[in-house]
Amino acid sequence: MDYIKAVQDISHGSKLAKIYTFGCQQNENDSERIAGILSDMGYGLTDDVNRADFVVFNTCAIRENAEKKVYGILGSIKHVKEMKREMIIALCGCMANEEHNREKIKKTFNWVDIVFGTNSIHRLPGLLYERLQSKKQIISEDEDNQVHEGIKTKRQSKIRAGVPIMYGCNNFCSYCIVPYVRGRERSRSEEDILKEVVEAKHGGCKEIMLLGQNVNSYGGGGDNFARLLEHVSDTGIERIRFMTSHPKDISESVIKVMAERDNICNSLHLPLQSGSSKILKAMNRKYTKEWYLEKVDMIKSYIPDIALTTDIIVGFPGETTPDFEETLDVLGKVRFDMIYSFIFSPRKGTPAEKMEDVISDEEKKRNFERMLDFQNEISLQKNLVLKDAEEYVLTEGESKTNSDFMTGRTESNKIVNFKGDKSLEGEIVKVKITEVGTFSLTGEIKGLR
Ligand code: SAH
Ligand code: SF4
Numbered sequence: 001m002d003y004i005k006a007v008q009d010i011s012h013g014s015k016l017a018k019i020y021t022f023g024c025q026q027n028e029n030d031s032e033r034i035a036g037i038l039s040d041m042g043y044g045l046t047d048d049v050n051r052a053d054f055v056v057f058n059t060c061a062i063r064e065n066a067e068k069k070v071y072g073i074l075g076s077i078k079h080v081k082e083m084k085r086e087m088i089i090a091l092c093g094c095m096a097n098e099e100h101n102r103e104k105i106k107k108t109f110n111w112v113d114i115v116f117g118t119n120s121i122h123r124l125p126g127l128l129y130e131r132l133q134s135k136k137q138i139i140s141e142d143e144d145n146q147v148h149e150g151i152k153t154k155r156q157s158k159i160r161a162g163v164p165i166m167y168g169c170n171n172f173c174s175y176c177i178v179p180y181v182r183g184r185e186r187s188r189s190e191e192d193i194l195k196e197v198v199e200a201k202h203g204g205c206k207e208i209m210l211l212g213q214n215v216n217s218y219g220g221g222g223d224n225f226a227r228l229l230e231h232v233s234d235t236g237i238e239r240i241r242f243m244t245s246h247p248k249d250i251s252e253s254v255i256k257v258m259a260e261r262d263n264i265c266n267s268l269h270l271p272l273q274s275g276s277s278k279i280l281k282a283m284n285r286k287y288t289k290e291w292y293l294e295k296v297d298m299i300k301s302y303i304p305d306i307a308l309t310t311d312i313i314v315g316f317p318g319e320t321t322p323d324f325e326e327t328l329d330v331l332g333k334v335r336f337d338m339i340y341s342f343i344f345s346p347r348k349g350t351p352a353e354k355m356e357d358v359i360s361d362e363e364k365k366r367n368f369e370r371m372l373d374f375q376n377e378i379s380l381q382k383n384l385v386l387k388d389a390e391e392y393v394l395t396e397g398e399s400k401t402n403s404d405f406m407t408g409r410t411e412s413n414k415i416v417n418f419k420g421d422k423s424l425e426g427e428i429v430k431v432k433i434t435e436v437g438t439f440s441l442t443g444e445i446k447g448l449r
């Protein structure tokens with residue numbers, strides 16, 4: 001049955017949808033696919049939930065506060081739904097694949113109309129049709145572990161595009177919910193990936209971000225990701241980035257391709273999680289502090305000016321302050337351009353949920369703050385090197401804080417603000433860096449590339 005047409009037939013007039021997206025770039029991309037399906041069904045998009053006929057919550061389960069945010073906003077729009085009974089509310093994404101959240105939605109949020117999992121986006125028209133016909137809460141149960149192609153993407157940005165290369169994760173890091181809610185690793189075909197990259201390029205896109213929880217195991221691992229990178233580079237798209245790379249899997253062949261190809265950006269996100277080999281073992285990361293440092297040396301030997309970023313978890317069960325100081329030691333040695341840091345949040349059903357803490361929450365917070373101070377100084381020092389340098393910046397749009405300024409990113413992914421107008425949007429411009437801060441740079445435009 002053609003559910004897209006069936007939905008159009010029973011819902012009259014022009015309709016609006018609002019999509020809330022939480023979590024990572026994979027979820028951003030899923031929301032763009034949801035937007036594509038909604039647009040096929042005749043929905044326009046709105047930012048104003050009060051005007052929406054269809055509201056989607058594309059959720060994240062990575063930490064407790066991600067879930068709290070969703071329930072907070074859901075609770076706050078209950079009265080909108082009560083006034084507007086025809087409004088349909090759908091909840092999807094990673095929370096929708098957790099049994100306890102499904103139960104909570106059935107019991108406490110029974111006014112949520114449709115619940116569907118991360119790998120059921122293609123089923124949305126059928127689920128909506130079922131809901132409109134039955135007027136009952138629809139909870140989609142049958143998730144598969146396939147790759148579903150052919151879903152149109154309605155992208156948020158014309159300039160930068162996320163392109164998934166694989167879904168799911170097999171690594172089962174002991175703290176992480178992703179393998180449970182996203183299923184096992186499966187890769188898209190190279191043909192489908194390249195088709196999407198070329199289409200984006202023809203649409204004016206300048207930067208591609210290849211997406212996967214562990215891109216280095218694309219196509220089963222080995223040199224497959226390095227070959228894919230070469231072929232994506234051959235399309236001639238201006239800039240290529242990728243994330244995430246698991247340190248245990250990143251290979252020399254990938255780094256060589258990065259070093260050889262001008263259109264693969266000289267920046268790499270390589271999540272460390274902890275600098276203590278003891279904690280890394282408890283996290284099931286399958287590498288040691290020394291192994292990580294050796295990888296970084298290998299990477300810097302090919303690409304000396306690489307910009308490295310990482311993720312750190314502070315307060316993992318069993319982490320003492322001396323263990324935590326091992327992380328500071330690695331930060332001092334690697335000198336990352338930026339870190340994303342999180343306090344450990346126990347996730348239901350993961351092995352780390354049951355592991356015991358050895359230090360208090362206060363001590364964890366103190367360590368966390370200490371790490372931020374330590375890293376901010378390094379980030380500032382690394383940015384200071386760029387003072388007076390000329391950098392190529394891909395202009396993304398107007399600065400949010402000052403409309404005389406445009407904002408964009410260097411190849412190393414640093415934010416640069418510079419005086420300019422909207423005609424520069426999507427252009428790669430040469431900018432001389434005049435001021436540096438910890439999180440962004442300011443510059444003067446010197447010309448188009
Ligand atoms: N696939 C990516 C990470 C995806 S999750 C990788 O392997 O690096 C993004 C980040 O969230 C992780 O790198 C980790 O630092 C953090 N994270 C995951 N689970 C967490 C938890 N239970 N508590 C705190 N941070 C967590
Ligand atoms: Fe989570 Fe580890 Fe998989 Fe990353 S590699 S998604 S941290 S289980």
Ligand code: F3S
Pocket residue numbers: 022023024025026027059060061062093094177178181182
């Ligand atoms: Fe969150 Fe799911 Fe991404 S748990 S971080 S949205 S894979």
